[in-house]
Amino acid sequence: MQLSLDVARIRGQYTSLAGQWTYLNAHEVPQIPEPVSSAVARAFRDQAVAQPLEPNVGTHARGVDPGTLFAQEHLAAARLAIADLTGTTADAVMLGPSEAELLAQLQVAMRQQLRRGNAVLDAPRSASGVLGAGEYAQLIDAATRLTVVPAADAETGIIHEVASIAEATRSRSRAWVLVQVSAMLGVRPVTFEALGADVVLLSARGLGGGELAALAFRDRAMLTRINAEAFGQQVSPALAAGAAAAVDHLAGLADSSGAARGTRRTRISQSVDAAASYLGGLSTYLMDTLRPKVEFLGFGSEAAREADRIPVVSFRLPGVPVETVYQRLVGHALLPGRSAEGITVGLGVYNTPSDVDQLARVLGSLA
CATH class of the missing domain: 3.40.640.10 (Type I PLP-dependent aspartate aminotransferase-like (Major domain))
Structure with a gap:
């Protein structure tokens, strides 16, 4: 059975999301969940x-x-x-x-x-x-x-x-x-x-x-x-x-009730499947939303276009320097990755369609 993610519950485990920033750099600096901290x-x-835990007495306890x-x-x-x-x-x-x-x-x-x-x-x-x-x-x-x-x-x-x-x-x-x-x-x-x-x-x-x-x-x-x-x-x-x-x-990502059964290996497998499904859909939404505005990198061959992908995309805004795009995004509290070739967006399980919409609005102001 395919499980789904309760993204609102998951976001609640990332205290960094309570600030003003929208993190779009999960490929470089994934946010740290509170249980890890x-x-x-x-x-x-x-x-x-x-x-x-016990008095340090007896031969076997010495030096512990x-x-x-x-x-x-x-x-x-x-x-x-x-x-x-x-x-x-x-x-x-x-x-x-x-x-x-x-x-x-x-x-x-x-x-x-x-x-x-x-x-x-x-x-x-x-x-x-x-x-x-x-x-x-x-x-x-x-x-x-x-x-x-x-x-x-x-x-x-x-x-x-x-x-x-x-x-x-x-x-x-x-x-x-x-x-x-x-x-x-x-x-x-x-x-x-x-x-x-x-x-x-x-x-x-x-x-x-x-x-x-x-x-x-x-x-x-x-x-x-x-x-x-x-x-x-x-x-x-x-x-x-x-x-x-x-x-x-x-x-525990796919365990919305907190009562998951099975070994940790089984629960990891279920959560990875659920994350892949959610982020696959979010990546599609990201690309469909940005396609009219940007030029995506890494799609130059048929093999690349048909390849399976993790939720990471890189793009350029035609006619606008990469640094200009990056600074505009940061100025609007959006934090993606960047390279000399383009802007890179890496999505995490804590990202939502509203993050994509915000990104599209800022890029629209540069087009």
């Missing part, structure tokens, strides 16, 4: 005022640091939450301060394998704007050990053909396929089953969960093939608490 604050408080116990609990909760999000087990999840740091640690961990082969660490250019097996075919050979694939383009919204890339990789080599999924967290499934990936790399920031990243392996056995000690997992326990809370928030 509260979880981080509680975790910092735990560290600051932690006291032993309650702050360390709290930290371990938060880190364990984050690993389990990411495991539920991606479809693996908690012991196959590595935490780190950033995606770049985790990717660097993975290369160190795979140093022996990479010494004998090659790693494809940057997505190739695609004339169509859609990455598929064809773009990777000439780069992958029997010596390839790691293929890194972005799941979606954060500016055009195009979802790349990850499953076909993974299949092509395995037909030509024994390489692992690592998929970077932060751009489509919460709006598309990021499970190993859906992606066909071996490793998933993400930032909790994509869920409004703060600056913590995770590297999830399809199964724990993969870690026995590399130097797992290369992963330092030096992360803030408080941010780990925020990441776990962000996954819980996602799992």
